[in-house]
Amino acid sequence: EVQLVESGGGLVQPGGSLRLSCVGSGFTFSSYWMTWVRQAPGKGLEWVANMDEGRSEKYYLDSVKGRFTISRDNAKNTLYLQMNSLRAEDTAVYHCARGWSHHDYWGQGTLVTVSS
Amino acid sequence: DIVMTQSPDSLAVSLGERATINCKSSQSVLSNSNNKNYLAWYQQKPRQPPKLLIYWASTRESGVPDRFSGSGSGTDFTLTISGLQAEDVAVYYCHQYYSTPRTFGQGTKVEIK
Numbered sequence: 001e002v003q004l005v006e007s008g009g010g011l012v013q014p015g016g017s018l019r020l021s022c023v024g025s026g027f028t029f030s031s032y033w034m035t036w037v038r039q040a041p042g043k044g045l046e047w048v049a050n051m052d053e054g055r056s057e058k059y060y061l062d063s064v065k066g067r068f069t070i071s072r073d074n075a076k077n078t079l080y081l082q083m084n085s086l087r088a089e090d091t092a093v094y095h096c097a098r099g100w101s102h103h104d105y106w107g108q109g110t111l112v113t114v115s116s
Numbered sequence: 117d118i119v120m121t122q123s124p125d126s127l128a129v130s131l132g133e134r135a136t137i138n139c140k141s142s143q144s145v146l147s148n149s150n151n152k153n154y155l156a157w158y159q160q161k162p163r164q165p166p167k168l169l170i171y172w173a174s175t176r177e178s179g180v181p182d183r184f185s186g187s188g189s190g191t192d193f194t195l196t197i198s199g200l201q202a203e204d205v206a207v208y209y210c211h212q213y214y215s216t217p218r219t220f221g222q223g224t225k226v227e228i229k
Contacts, residue, residue: 035218045220047219059216062217102211103156106165
């Protein structure tokens with residue numbers, strides 16, 4: 001059974017940092033592009049970043065470029081999102097999702113709250 | 117960026133009736149190289165992650181009931197629920213993966229009338 005489990009969310013002050021993790025199981029993690037999608041409370045879905053299987057291609061939403069870094073460790077079946085210089089508008093549930101195109105599996109998400 | 121606009125924002129449909137959700141992209145998501153529309157539909161229920169329903173605009177994901185169907189091409193797409201069931205109450209999103217940044221529609225809330 002394919003599973004994606006996120007962790008690392010929490011309450012952080014504006015300007016602070018967090019690192020999210022997403023552990024994949026039940027599939028060959030190293031064979032898939034992986035994606036981060038976020039959802040602010042009561043709002044819609046917003047694509048954040050994705051990266052290829054081999055860690056050579058990475059793409060970001062403009063509003064997070066220079067602040068967020070997506071990475072992965074295929075030996076640990078883990079996707080990461082390093083988030084620096086956090087802003088109130090980054091408050092959201094962050095989901096990891098499998099795939100470059102459509103996303104057939106999603107994690108439950110981890111809540112990031114940016115507030116003083 | 118490709119802007120995805122769904123209509124309506126919400127709709128109430130009687131059980132067993134048809135629900136139709138529209139999605140319009142600000143530019144075509146049809147690839148000339150493979151003639152595929154880079155468009156997916158997701159269903160999201162409260163406190164759950166999105167669930168993939170349809171991809172390539174009209175291909176139903178495995179395990180999705182056949183009352184869900186997708187159609188359209190280029191810039192105009194439709195998700196149809198033929199014979200609404202109580203468990204279909206959810207928010208539905210269209211999603212383009214033709215270009216980066218990927219973008220989603222604002223969502224359409226489907227309720228029972």
